[in-house]
Amino acid sequence: MESGEYIIQLQRIVESKTFTNFILAVILFxxxxxxxxxDERIYASYENIFILLDIVILAIFTIEILMKIVVYRLRFFRDGWNIFDFVIVFGTLVLYNSHFIAVLRILRVLRVLRTISVVPSLRRLTTALFMAIPAIGSVTLLMGIIFYVYAIIGTSFFGELAPEYFGDVGLSTLTLFQVFTLESWASGVFRPIFAEVTWSWLYFVSFIIISAFIILNLIVGEIVNNAQQLSEHAEEESRDMERIKQDLQELKQMMRENGKH
Known part of the structure; x- marks a missing residue:
């Protein structure tokens, strides 16, 4: 078998669904x-088995990366996810018997994140999240302005009544963050103030509606919009690949027919 045919066969294996599912199963295992x-008791009882399985898993990941490098060559490093996988796997290999135990443990844990690089839907969702960062930055700035305005209002009206919550702008901001997370805001913050100032519900309810609902929906909407665009782009690429395959099949058929004549 020639080297070109060998690489084509290897590429079919690497890109096959069976191979992908096998790597995903190893990652989950x-x-x-x-x-x-x-669990220290379990690890102490089966330490040798844990070490052996870790070596086997690392060997599988190493072979996978090497196979992809052979198939894609320099194209392998043009994909950020491939670089991420390469750093985790070969970083573990380099540090396996070193004194950098803490770094090695982190790299072992980061292997779980390879689930994202293996599952296409997770890759698209994560990419959509990164694409939304500029928009999230603008939304975060808007949220900061809203927090600041409400913190000043809260300090002005409730500072003397509840100094532990609204004594100054800093405390007011921390209190608003608690309200924003909806964690014990009603019983811990709102009701004692509401018992003294009946209109305070307007302050808290309006803040929750603006910050917790509208702002968060803007962020989620941006991520969903990017995910939808990536999904449509992936479908378009898939259709293009199908057309290319059909054209190649037709070309091969024509060559066979011409060969017969």
Whole structure:
């Protein structure tokens, strides 16, 4: 078999659904092992088995990365997710018997994040999240302005009544963040103030509606919009690949027919 045919066969294996599912299963199995290893009694009882399985898993990941490098060559490093996988796997190899135990443990845990790079839907969702960062920055700035305005209002009206919550702008901001998370805001913050100032419900309810509902929906909407665009782009690329395959099949058929004549 020529080298070109060998690489084509290897590419079919790497891009096959069976191979992808196998790597995903290994990643999930590795995640379970990491969870079990946190129990000192279990790890002490089966330490040798844990070490052996960790070596086997690392070997599988190394072979996978090497296969992809052989197939894609320099194109492999043009994908950020491939670089992420490469750093985790080969970083673990380099540090395996070193004194950097803490870094090695972090790299082992980060193997679980390879689930994102293996599952296409997770890759699109994560990419959509990164694409939304500029918009999230603008929304965060808007949220900061809203927090600041409401903090000044809260300090002005409720500072003397509840100094532990609205004594100054800093305390007011922390209190508003608690209200924003909807964590014990009613019983802990709102009701004692409402008992003294009946109109205070307008302040708290309006803040929750603006910050917790409208602002968060803007962020979620931006992420969903980017995810939808990426999904449509992926579908378009898939259709293009199908057309290319059909054209190649037709070209091969024509070449066979011409060969017969």
């Amino acid at each position: 590795n995640a379970v092992l990491l969870g079990l290893a946190t």
